[in-house]
Amino acid sequence: MDALSLLANPTLRDIGAGAILVLVVLMIITGRLIPKATHDREMKTAITRGDEWKQTAEETVKVNAEVLSQNSQLIKANEVVEAFLRSAGPSPADTSPVGGP
Incomplete structure (x- = not known):
């Protein structure tokens, strides 16, 4: 499964911007995402x-x-x-x- 087919998944598209923002904030807090x-x-x-x-x-x-x-x-x-x-x-x-x- 490639990335495009994963993004085309309707259940994944329904997550929304809020969930992505929460995910990014959690990644920053846990140290998995740094500048x-x-x-x-x-x-x-x-x-x-x-x-x-x-x-x-x-x-x-x-x-x-x-x-x-x-x-x-x-x-x-x-x-x-x-x-x-x-x-x-x-x-x-x-x-x-x-x-x-």
Whole structure:
């Protein structure tokens, strides 16, 4: 059924302008019908917020990459310190208490 045959229906034609006006008012009140300017404003706001979130996500990725790089450097530094302490410390065969006999 297309729109023209629906409008040609005699029961639908008898509804009248008052019913159509009530229908439009109800659609406006329930938020199903809004002016184009309002729609454009809301879309612009949504796009702006989306761009802000995108920028924040990109900054977070950069920060995470920097943290990963710093952690890798700290692990390498820890390996050097650990190797030094193992070589400078007492041998595993030394069981004497700390501070001497």
